[in-house]
Amino acid sequence: MSKIEKENTKISYLLPKLLEKWYWFVISAIVFVSLSYLYLKYQTPIYKTTAKVLINNGKSGGASELQELGGLINNSRNIDDEMVILKTYYLMEKVVKELKANITYFKEGRLKPVELYEPPFIFNILEGPEKIVSGLFKIGFKGNKISFEHGDKERQIKFYEPFMIEGIGKVQIERRPDQPILDESYMVSVSSIEAKANSFVNSLAVALTNSKVNILDLSFNAALPRKSVDVLNKLVEKYAEVNINDKNRIADSTVAFIEERLAYVGSELGSVEGDIQRFKQGRKIADISAQSRMLIENSGDYVKELSKVETQLSILSSLEKELQEESKNKRIFPSSSLLDDPSFGSLIDKYNVVVLERERQLLTSTESNPYIINLDQQIAGLRRDMMTSLQGTLKALNVSKSQLNKRGQQIESGIIGVPETERNFLDLSRQQQIKQELYIFLMQKREETGISKTANVSNSKVIEFPRTGGTPISPNNNTILLMGFVIGLALPFSFIYIKDVLNTRINGKEDVTNKTSAPIIGEIGNSDSSDIVVVSRGSRSPIAEQFRALRTNLSFILKGDEKVILITSSMSGEGKSFVALNLANTLAISGKKVLAMELDLRKPNLSNKLDLNRNMGFTNYIIDENIALESIIQPSGSDENMFIISSGPLPPNPAEIILNEKVAGLMEKLRGMFDYIIIDAPPVGLVTDAQLLSKYSDATLYLVRQGYTYKNQIAITEEIYQNKRMKSLCLVINDIDLKSGAYGYGYGYGYGYGYGYYDGSTAKRGIFAKMADKLRKL
Structure with missing residues (x-):
């Protein structure tokens, strides 16, 4: 199988599981899109302001003779040097000082504080230390009264009244004449000149987009477009002044x-x-x-x-x-x-x-x-x-x-x-x-x-003077919402995928076919019934139809007078006895005389499931020469055409009993008496009994159970199949959960297909379950 085919197979294998948990994707997508929306509400949009500056490195016009007399005038500096100079802290510090940009004003909003560029008041630092300590202050206005909060301290001040703040210096609050002051609360953030200048340098970009002309593209990112415009204008002004x-x-x-x-x-x-x-x-x-x-x-x-x-x-x-x-x-x-x-x-x-x-x-x-x-x-x-x-x-x-x-x-x-x-x-x-x-x-x-x-x-x-685009560059609403949607879908997908990867047990048909080339002859669904025999005359349940399909498939495996079917598995608990009894009963109701042999001499189970006496059986016949064959054959009680030979008393040496020469004679006699013989053998992965019995069989049904059989145990099946240690080895997948959709679509035989089967359970199911059923049919 090619790599592409394997990937397609993997996708087709995961698709039913993903559709089964469709509501996980819906809920996760809604949650993460909602979180993305809240994130956008709490984020401050950032706008990009751009400008173009021409750098003239030559001599200009009629002043060329005079310019030869000046040192810098006669010097043509490299355009790369000018790009570095424009992004220097030295220039940006002058910009911050000139604009007093280290003082930021905020107004309390419904979700977050909103930055103001021209508030109705001015926080003026009259005398400050060489290095200002950063601080956040809350200022409330009520009439002509001003409340000033700094940490846990609050004081009442007046307009134009100087007062001291530790780490900031002597300050005063001035009224802006062109704006009224509302009775609201504001916040003022004061940072050091150095910190603000470094922040502005990081927000500034200088690029030479066309190497053929000395035109520099300046861009500055900030929450307030007017602030960005003023910063770029002042930066170019200070650059020219320094030059x-x-x-x-x-x-x-x-x-x-x-x-x-x-x-x-x-x-x-x-x-x-x-x-x-x-x-x-x-x-x-x-x-x-x-x-x-x-x-x-x-x-x-x-x-x-x-x-x-x-x-x-x-x-x-x-x-x-x-x-x-x-x-x-x-x-x-x-x-x-x-x-x-x-x-x-x-x-x-x-x-x-x-x-x-x-x-x-x-x-x-x-x-x-x-x-x-x-x-x-x-x-x-x-x-x-x-x-x-x-x-x-x-x-x-x-x-x-x-x-x-x-x-x-x-x-x-x-x-x-x-x-x-x-x-x-x-x-x-x-x-x-x-x-x-x-x-x-x-x-x-x-x-x-x-x-x-x-x-x-x-x-x-x-x-080209500074101008700001109308759309914020950050956050990108469409990108954030799309990321939220993608994460909402990726999270449940990752969970389902990782869960599947970490799962060591068989969970679907692909887990079997990927590890063995042995053919799969039947797939048996999970039985909700408490009865051991679920197949009867007139039964139209999905599981009954699956056993009928298995019976039909066996007719293509068995040729001529072949009639002995051995059933085994990798370990105990995979449903050998259940499949043996129901397969035998399915063959019996078709008019065939069928014998089920309980040859798991270590842990017999058929007799217990049918409530039959195990005092006389296979072990007795092999050991005791005086016991007649007819005395160990019992009616099964489930159908008149179905009979059973129990294991009899448990022997201390099961392998030696199976190797007894009387076994071959017994099997030869039984072939003449019955149309089909079903042998319930021990697990092949634990003991050699099943392989010893395989020489008397015409076909071998190897059971794997969904959610129970380990994936690495399929290697046993592949080895037996490749080495032909058992005749006509075929796989039967048991206990498939058809309702969950985890196994996959198209593997169930029945679900009311053409037989009018209906148990009334659908009417009691919720709206999500019904929608899930509709999605499975797509």
Whole structure:
């Protein structure tokens, strides 16, 4: 049998049992659907609010030249970084504080408290500790009187009256002017900022649904849609605010550096200009000669290039000092726009991003956090790279300066003929021009940096404002009710299935056919009658029809002059005597002369059931040579064609009695006297008597009893059948409970089929029993 066929057989086997207990499924389904409905009534629906935010990592419009002056403006952060930043505790803490979301209001409902977003009053914390202890308070209003309950303590307060709560701080209750206060009770739940921020972070989802565009999908789940909308709006607002603040901090750092350099260069420029003034006054020079002016003009390009180099060297020297000062480690570095080196500028931008990230993480982490340690290592590495790059640039600039100085010497050699006074004046003018160029450059950068700060904008833009769907995402009513219905059906099914699996006894035809290939020749139902013989002439009961069916089936087993039928089973109590007597009586009422032999010499039962004397029987005939065969054959009393040979006195050695050579002669004589011989043998699973008697039989009926015979005992039947140790072995399933439906449909022979059998019991049955009968007929 294939696996699919076995599964189908198993289902068809379980189906009658499931239909028999149909009312279990109905009751269980009603109970669990009702429980699901109550669960939904007590659950708070959760709504999902969504928004879309565009993250712009590039340069924007006409401000692109100015944005090159800002540290963060010039830096294009990864979209994944922005997703992490939006879900940080640092941002959500600002949202909670701004919205005072750690204070939740409830109104008592019929089934559960109902959360309110804008109650008719405000619970305001005036002064609180650094860490607020969570608490739940009950506030009742009656006119202008306010009762405040905290635990087992109650006090009477007034509007706007400050009072202290342990763990919360100084609080007061304010009246909301736009809403009337009804005489009702409310509850206020106060939690810590940390707990509420963590809860909001868990309710927030940030996703990049399309990798081709920098659009982030934000979603927030909460019971109140307006609350979710406000949280998302405030989150995006704080994100933009932090983003702009980071840019402004770098701009401020750049301006401070430029101011410091301007003060120093301005001092040097003033000193040179003073020297020129004193030089002119000391020598009474009103104007330089045409030759001097020509030399100054010719040396203009040289002076301009030299001043540019001197400017870069001055700035790089200052930056080198900044890098070497340990006190300024892990602080924002001045903008990269002061230098012409793009590689060094890129290092500065990366360094500032890491420093800002470290400062954000330190708000919620300690110095020993592995992530902070990793950031520190990145900062140290970037400072080393910056120092290496700076030293290389300084070296290159010193080489350029040396070359310019050589060029200056060549120019100076051309003006040897110029008088010494004019030559000295030329030197002072050249120094003045260099200092002036540096001062003008720094002034220009200060103005540009100041303008760029005013042009700083956030890199985010809301392209789809928060909105809430009309259907709650949790709990899903249809899903919960369906789960309740499924569990209601699965529970009784599981109980019936497990009960069947754990059952070690035969409970149906499939239990037999799955374990043996021996044919089933008959199925006998449970007898409600107290009579041992339930088959009589004119009987139309279901069990009588089943014995008639067994008689018919035997006619196909027995061929020619075969007439001896041996009845055995696995153990005592399976109904051998009952089946033997009723089968014999069924054959007798058909006009056949039938003999029932009580050959269970260990525990005889036929004589007792028929109230016959067992003083003279099979044992006497075998042992005593003088006893005639006719003397041990008795009328059964149930039918004129049915006779019985009792066991006689119980012998001490039943097996040896059966092995006696007179047994063969006895059976040969009986074959000539009767049309059918029914042998009631001992159980084959306990003793060998039945197998010894099987050589005299033409067919063997092996009984199994529903709810009594163990499943593993069927292996005995299979072994006997396969080894052909008994002739024409067939199975008879006894004591089938047809009314319960546990055995299955279609196995009963009768139930009034065509015979008009009716005992009036149906009229007394309840409505559920009648409905069960109708279901069985489907």
